[in-house]
Amino acid sequence: MARFIRVDMSSRQVKSENVADKYLILGGRALTSQLVADEVPATCDPLGPFNKLVIAPGLLSGTSAPSSGRLSVGGKSPLTGGIKESNAGGITSQKLANLGIKAVILEGKPADKGWFLLKITPDGEELLPADDLVGKGTYEVTAICRERFGDKVGVITIGPAGEMLMHAAGVTNNDGDGNSSRYAGRGGLGAVMGSKGLKAIVVDSPKTFEAPVKDPERFKAAAKKFSQILLDNPTCGKGLPAYGTNVLMNIINEAGTLPTRNFKFGRFDKAAEVGGEKLAEVAKARGGKATHACHPGCVMRCSNVYPMPDGKVCAPVEYETAWAFGPNLEIGELDVIAKLNYICNDVGLDTIETGCTLGVLMEAGVIPFGDGQAAISALEEVAKGTPLGRIIGSGSANAGKVYGVTRVPAVKGQGIPAYDPRACKGNGVTYATTPMGADHTAGYAVTANILKVGGYVNPLEPAGQVELSRNLQVATAALDSTGLCLFVAFAVLDNPEGLPTIVEMINAQYGTSLTVDDVTALGQNVLKTERQFNQQAGFTSADDRLPEFFYNEELPPHNTKFDVKDEELDRVFNFQ
């Protein structure tokens, strides 16, 4: 029986409640966004008592559907001031789904300062005191919880950054090896969890793939077919398993849209030094892994395990992170990148946001560009809560305000990821308009702009970008609701049987008779709900714009500016 776990942190009461019909066919982002829209006042303080944190597995999570273990975390974002969903791999989505839990809803705010841990098992749920975990990094917290509750548990946790209510704090959970670095990183939802006084959620479930399915045989056939579709696709079946996401480094550099030196240039002369091929080579040489699954049942296995010189392991080093701490800061050493990545993972900060913030601080002259040791020293301030550490933890837009920087790569207060909007204009449209704040995953136009997957739209011209971004944003909103990894999109965009097979899995699981059009409608509905929330929160079309410098500074080597017109940007959501 599907249920919500509702935790009132004001009274410290935990309730298991039935799921209203309207929520039964929602999952992941569709569910978190709908619950937030229904229960959270749009104008509330994101760190106050009226915000809620909603954690939900996807619709297909906990089944044998391949690569379906994404966990969605939603709430009103302290970073953007708008609605937010951020999702991650790791093992907790499947575990929650196998316990019949559609969502965990954290609400209220404690009057006193005690910290708690929510323990979820097949026998029930309870809040346990967790003051002993306070101040500890996510690696240690996860290790302690696995020791205390068994090494099969999943642990959702925040680091000191989330405890300290830093706006760039993420929520993380662990992979099957106990590695606590699968981050729902974006938007500062870790600070929302921190504001509730909850340090961790431990999910103890013996099952992984046994979430209820109405028609198991039909489901099995569809899942098998979908698995084959993924394996047959060159990116999903070969590229990602070989080099992971960081295979993009050299591709994006070659395309001239790799943001370098805080979005000053589109190419980095040391890109090859920090790309996926090099990473695989070093990782393997040191006994690490160039391919690794973040959750059971993933066929793409795009993750990696990178042993660092100090004996610790950073797993994974993703493309976005390698970019954020590499080209973006003009740092060309993988070991420095891994170290910055590790510190972020441990203290509990989003790596993209933190890379953008360090870039802003370099722009301000606080840290020299290219100085890896200075960047590491600065980042180590975060755990100490020093003024500089606080500024770093508050994200790029806030840091820009504190230092009076005008070249701040952020939209709606959230840092722009690893594709420059001037030479990958479809992504520029997504950054500007998605209700999520600058987010590459919300409408990953790199596909058609650069990778020539699902067609081709010239990345240097404004034509066609709005339509491209719109279609991708709709599809992504739907996909983010299934628990499927976004990377299945490479196969879905290239294989006409991809989307119908996803729909077939959902229908087999829920006994529904959805069509492909219904999936589009679902995606549109999610966006409508999110946009409406943001409008109520005070967002207008003025928020759907890129920072000024993208319109006025040319990006080498293509020497292009962002020139998609405002009126065009305002047509992205013309289906509403």
Place this chain on the structure above:
Amino acid sequence: MARFIRVDMSSRQVKSENVADKYLILGGRALTSQLVADEVPATCDPLGPFNKLVIAPGLLSGTSAPSSGRLSVGGKSPLTGGIKESNAGGITSQKLANLGIKAVILEGKPADKGWFLLKITPDGEELLPADDLVGKGTYEVTAICRERFGDKVGVITIGPAGEMLMHAAGVTNNDGDGNSSRYAGRGGLGAVMGSKGLKAIVVDSPKTFEAPVKDPERFKAAAKKFSQILLDNPTCGKGLPAYGTNVLMNIINEAGTLPTRNFKFGRFDKAAEVGGEKLAEVAKARGGKATHACHPGCVMRCSNVYPMPDGKVCAPVEYETAWAFGPNLEIGELDVIAKLNYICNDVGLDTIETGCTLGVLMEAGVIPFGDGQAAISALEEVAKGTPLGRIIGSGSANAGKVYGVTRVPAVKGQGIPAYDPRACKGNGVTYATTPMGADHTAGYAVTANILKVGGYVNPLEPAGQVELSRNLQVATAALDSTGLCLFVAFAVLDNPEGLPTIVEMINAQYGTSLTVDDVTALGQNVLKTERQFNQQAGFTSADDRLPEFFYNEELPPHNTKFDVKDEELDRVFNFQ
């Protein structure tokens, strides 16, 4: 011949240009807001090349109209993101007006880092290199300029805070004694001036009261009558000259609406220790002054000269500042308040904003409440540009974000001044709705709420506050355009001849035939223009609200919350 001085800081060109007819009958705030609305793109970066800084005397400035020497400074605010006008006393408004200058318009942004000084004399205007003034406080800069250009010059300048583009930086100018502490403090316009690379404007004019007047005899009669109206009013003629603005301390404390300990309480047990009566006693005992005029021709002389134990002089210590560093921080020592005030004046920060920011840092536990020495040490970080100094200089809302504080007293990013909105609800309406960001001067409902001037509206009840605030906001927008000090309102509200006499002065000066109704229309127009700019910049009714805690926490001793309904707030500008 009325003219604009237009300074393009990109090309470093200075032009004197004719004033278009539409601007001829505007002055002060009406002129700065109209120019900003006409020439600045609403969505531009406040510290980028497209913002402009407009400095304008009031309509009556430079004549013998009493208390008419206010200088308006306008632009898009880095603090609020909206349109901003901030005005100050001092001698430069009269000097500019006597040179026939309706406004100085600073625009563009230099590509390199050189700093300049704009010298304005009867013989012309020129930019001079000013790198030698960089890093210097406003006291020293003013002294150097008076030494270099003669001790009668007026000096408009910014401190290191403005150079460092801090969002709480103000623009200051000097009084007749050369004291550089007449601040257009609010909204961070000092950072806008800093972003243009302009350190100071030196205004050398031999005349003070000889701005052109069409009908001198008629004007003289009206000005004389207006002077008498002021002198006959108990507040303008007796209260303000005796104790200055800080006479309010005990009154507001008694009323239970003196924000204490970052807006936790409405009374401060040491209020009498930091109030105007005590200040007058100490100042006089130390050879200072309890009454002092900030510009020639002021009959209210509400300023003061406070000698500090270290031999320096803080002039003046105003009520708002005494509150910001006193009750707001639970500091009960005048000497500490004066020291904090002096540091702010010198480094170039708005005292209200800085007091709110220190309150937020105390709320966050960075500095203990009541610890004056810790507050002084923290404030001394600003000039050094340390991370903590940067946070302080960035204002209360930004500091709140950096520290994850939810009890941040700010609206539209700007700190709330010295009257708690829960026990002076008319001011609460003004804070919430004025396009200026939280600003007591924009619609000073303390008059009818507490002082019983111009009627009485119970400050503890929501009834009548919207109408009160609306009428005051309209009247203030008009008054801010004349160059008259806001304090003439005490007399104008109490004497039916007040407003007609102001209109008579304007008509005599400009040869117009305005009526009292035209003045209301002018005020409404200013507000319309400002609101429209803010709407284009992305403001909505969601920005016209107080912070959450004012709606949810009761303020002792009256134990009231802010309960003017949202729908009511949205009716403030129903004349539009």
